[in-house]
Amino acid sequence: MKKIFLVIPLFLLMSCEDVLTEKPKAVAVQTFYNTAGEVETAVNAVYEQLRATNGISGQLGAQLEAYTDYSYGRGSYQVLSDFQGLNSTNIPRTDDGWRLFYLSIRNANLVIANAPKGKNISTADVAKYTAESKFLRAFSYFWLVRNWGAVPIRTEVTLDEANIQRSSVEDVYNLIIADLTEAEANLPETQTQVGRATKWAAKAALAEVYFTQNKYKEARDKANEIIQSQKFSLVPVTVAADFDKVFGPTVVTSSEEIFYLKMTRQNNQGMYLAMFAHHPGTKLHGAGGFYAHYSDTQTSPVQKAWNDADLRKSFNWIKYDIGLGPNTILCKKFSDPLAPTGTAAGNDFPVYRYTDILLMFAEADNRVNNGPTAAGLEALNQVHRRAYGLPATGASAIDFALSGYTVDTFNELVLSERGYETQYEAKRWLDLKRLGTAKLKQVIKAATGKDVADKHLFWPIPVGELNFNTALDPSKDQNPGY
Structure with a gap:
């Protein structure tokens, strides 16, 4: 049976208004954040929203999987595969994703604001749990900015402010990078509990953020730090069934896991x-x-x-x-014949695997050098060899050769490999989006024959946010097409 940390939401799962205004909240802040154990429990509540059934490892991930070039949506997800925007069935799903991300951000802000005030917690523990909360806050904002664009920035400084304007995409990314940089500096290399963020998770997230921003040198260098550490390796595979050692429902962790959302076979605690x-x-x-x-x-x-x-x-x-x-x-990548309910599959949700790092490095290195290098090619070949059941780190007959590739054709080769490697991990659509609208539309058109409407590129700002956040103007702050 998997051993993962249990998330105990406690009072942190009250509505935002209750947390900010109710008198019991003031007592809780004064008495709850005084020990390392109490602060850790509060940090656990930040994870809870990210692991929720309607989040990225569930319904929101299912939304993104309907946008891919390798599969089609069915039923209420079929309309998403037309790439024309959302309808009244799908908008509540993205609205709930917005709610979950901001609940996670709110819970992170509470830790960041209150942990330093604890009377019986060491400075080292304050730094560690603050860094973990900032990693998770950055994680939420990274998902928000890629799917909704400009969004309100809520931090520990604005906990008492209900009405906040949308910040520019640039400002959101600046906060994300600042949070991840602090997380990288203060998180431990390993955690005693499987599934908690580490220094390596922060480095992986920074690499992807830079990658998404087309800051390829920074992305390459950060990915290379992970590669050169030699702390991660691909799980050996010789037959197809061996991939269960990577994605199976009973896997606790593996040599290629950098940061996963951990799941277990309990109702509402599994991968939906x-x-x-x-x-x-x-x-x-x-x-x-x-x-x-x-x-x-x-x-x-x-x-x-x-x-x-x-x-x-x-x-x-x-x-x-x-x-x-x-x-x-x-x-059938994520299968669990023993899952007791629909929300109780034991498969963990991979956020950052070592394959992500190798493939990010391969593309970023190619772009920095205006053509493939031996190091970038080897990173790509490791993923490719393992896919064919061969040892990842030894030369093979199926290796791609260095000669004959331009910067553009090598980028296409890596993009294709990423498409095969990350299927059903809610990554493909965002991977295509980072390449620009023209490229995304080209790939989707070639694979599906469909034209991607511009309004399909971002989800609508929830009506509830527009109605109750008076700093927003519904006529100006809604995303185009909604």
Whole structure:
């Protein structure tokens, strides 16, 4: 059985107004943040929102998976695969994602504001838990800024302020980088509890933030720090089933885990996203499945072009007719036949794996040097070799060669490898977005025949935020198209 830390929300899960104004809150602040144990419990409440069933490892992740070039949405997710924006069914889902991220931010702000006031906690523990909270705050803002654009910045300084204007995308990124830099400096290299953020998680997040901003030198250098540490390695794979050692429901941790949202087989404590991939007839999920996403071996260019010798292909997908024909396939990457409920799959949600770092390094290094280098090529080849069941760090017959690639063709090669490697991890759409609107539209058009409407690039600011945050003007602050 997995051993992960339990999240105890306590009073921190009250409404924002209650926390800021109710008298019991003042007593709680004075008496609750005095010991390392109390502060750690408060930090645990920051994780709770990120692991929620409607968050990125659940319903919000399912939203993003309907936007990919390798699969299609079904049912209420089918309209998302038309790439024309959201409807009345989907908008409440993104609204709830907004709510969860800001709850996580609020809980992080409470720790950042109150931990330094504790009377029986060491300076070192204050620094560690503040850094962990800033990592999680940055994590939430990173998801907000990529999916909603400019958003209100709420920090420990503005805990008592309900009405806050949208900040520019640049200012949001400045806060994210400042928080992650502090986290990198003050988080430990390892944690006693699996699933807590570490210094390496902060470095990985910084690498991705820089990568998303097209700051390729900074992204390359930060990714290289992780590579050169030699603290992570790819899990060996010789047959497709070996990938269960990476993604299986009973895996506690692995040599390639840098930061995962940890799940367990308890109701509302498991990976909800897994439920969206399966059909009851496959018996790959104990609760059945929604089969909200699917692909087709004949109509999907991505699936048709994928080499059958790549073990990720047979591990990730299973043929199953859901009423759309015999060529229909379902993603089985995250399977748990013993999941007791739909929200209780034991599979952890990968945020940063070592493969992410290797592939980020390969592309960023290529862009910095205006062409591939031996180091960047080796990083790419490690992921590629493992996918074919070969030792990751030894030269092989399937290696890509250094000659013959330009900066552009090597970027395409890495993008393709990232597409195969990160399927059903809610990463592909954001990976394409960082390359710019023109590139995203080109990739989606080639794979699906669909045109991406501009309004589909960002989710709408929730009506509740526009109604109750008087610093926002609904006529000016809503994202285009909504």
